[in-house]
Amino acid sequence: MSYNFYQPTRVLFGPGRLNELGENIKNLNLGKKAAIVISNGKSTKESGSLDRTEKQLKDAGIDTVIFDKVESNPLASTIMEAAAFMKENHCEFIVALGGGSVMDAAKIIAIMATNPGDVWDYAFGGHGGCKPYLETPLPVVAVTTTAGTGSEVDAWGVVNNEKYDEKIGLGGADASHPVLAVVDPELMATVPPKFTAFQGFDALFHSTECYITSPANLMSDMFAITAIENIGRYLARAVQDGSDMEAREHVAFANTLSGHVMELSACSSEHSMEHAMSAMHPELPHGAGLIMISLEYYKYFVEHHACDERFIRMAKALGREDASEPMDFVRALADLQKACGVDDLKMSDYGFKPEEFPEMAKKAKDTMGGLYAADRIELNEEDTVSIYRKSYR
CATH class of the missing domain: 1.20.1090.10 (Dehydroquinate synthase-like - alpha domain)
Structure with missing residues (x-):
């Protein structure tokens, strides 16, 4: 019967809630520079959800850059490339716009943007280094465009290491939870x-x-x-x-x-x-x-x-x-x-x-x-x- 329950993610659930993204981010004081992380496909661009997200952030006074290389099974090399991208662009937080793979990747990118070494240093299992991360990850805002993983409210991300053909979950600490999640069913209407x-x-x-x-x-x-x-x-x-x-x-x-x-x-x-x-x-x-x-x-x-x-x-x-x-x-x-x-x-x-x-x-x-x-x-x-x-x- 015993359990522990800690849920630090503010959830905006329901049709049309993407329209409240900017206001909520502004109230959270996450910073003035964000990276929008999306997949390497076309869905968020063609559906208009990327344009809408950019406008919400712009209206809230936030500058944005886009990282658009996340695979359907995110690769460790992509995580490291994205983490370097965050540092080069001085991003203060991440907006993950997409399905489970994008949200998973964003949470791990947030860890590697503030912690040294390689992502597999922090993997527990296989060839992982089993190190706990010590520096607080960048804040993550999750805007889910699919209904599949629940990744918008949990503290974990899953990543593939192509060198070893291993797929492991990373994260798990309190700070790995997204600070804000938008679950807007209207964004899911175009999923095949x-x-x-x-x-x-x-x-x-x-x-x-x-x-x-x-x-x-x-x-x-x-x-x-x-x-x-x-x-x-x-x-x-x-x-x-x-x-x-x-x-x-x-x-x-x-x-x-x-x-x-x-x-x-x-x-x-x-x-x-x-x-x-x-x-x-x-x-x-x-x-x-x-x-x-x-x-x-x-x-x-x-x-x-x-x-x-x-x-x-x-x-x-x-x-x-x-x-x-x-x-x-x-x-x-x-x-x-x-x-x-x-x-x-x-x-x-x-x-x-x-x-x-x-x-x-x-x-x-x-x-x-x-x-x-x-x-x-x-x-x-x-x-x-x-x-x-x-x-x-």
């Missing part, structure tokens, strides 16, 4: 159906994982079940009609809750397994990788009776009101994937080969073994390989 689904399932799995791991508690359960319910009811609608603002709003709400859930509990080995996948195949969207392994992953814990009642409760939250056995959750999950058109994803389409699975399983435990430790029952490397193999198509 496929990516709406990928992102929505990522948010879902943050909550399902945190609900079945050992650190789960009264507070995290409340957030997790509410998030699962909102995704179960509204994700398929958001996928089918991106302009359905009611659906977008509920999925965005679930996404932000999933960020709170991760602060209160812990994700499971499912996320470790996927990080190993997208570390070795960076073109794989994180949410897609989670979907690919999810059915076999949860079957493992259902078959081993890890927490039967919790699986039944999650099945009901996803809409299967008559759920009476743990496997009903897996069935409900399969139904939702079909409703969202992502039930036919194949590892082989992203270049995976079965002979890679032992190495992937080893990387999963070596780089993010802490999440394995949160599982209620042990999932060893052999079991991990088995889940990969059963998921492979």
Whole structure:
């Protein structure tokens, strides 16, 4: 029942809240020079969200520069390039405008803009140096344009080290939380159906994982079940009609809750397994990788009776009101994937080969073994390989 809850992020939630960005930043006195960090794609430029964000900052008397090189799976080399960019331009804070990868990257860039050395010096796991960062990061303002990671309210970022094919979460200290988050569902209306689904399932799995791991508690359960319910009811609608603002709003709400859930509990080995996948195949969207392994992953814990009642409760939250056995959750999950058109994803389409699975399983435990430790029952490397193999198509 015990828990710790510290949430220093001011959240502006709801349609149209981007219009209040400048006023809130001005009130926070973050400085007069900001870097807007965006992806290396075109979405924020074509949707108009970048122009709107720049205008909000300009009207608040803040000068801006733009760093537009963040990949869908952010690279350590890009983090270091961005950190140098922050120093050269004397940036006092960062505005992360984009999805989970941009917000994750921004939080790590903020650390490296004020701390010495290489980003992997501060990674715990794999080839990381396991050093705590000592200098306070630059403040980060998170304007999320997707509903997938909850990164706008948590203290972590995930980054790929291309030298070692490792993907590890960094951050975790109080100062790594964004100081302000804007969650405006209107900014998500142009996300294509496929990516709406990928992102929505990522948010879902943050909550399902945190609900079945050992650190789960009264507070995290409340957030997790509410998030699962909102995704179960509204994700398929958001996928089918991106302009359905009611659906977008509920999925965005679930996404932000999933960020709170991760602060209160812990994700499971499912996320470790996927990080190993997208570390070795960076073109794989994180949410897609989670979907690919999810059915076999949860079957493992259902078959081993890890927490039967919790699986039944999650099945009901996803809409299967008559759920009476743990496997009903897996069935409900399969139904939702079909409703969202992502039930036919194949590892082989992203270049995976079965002979890679032992190495992937080893990387999963070596780089993010802490999440394995949160599982209620042990999932060893052999079991991990088995889940990969059963998921492979």
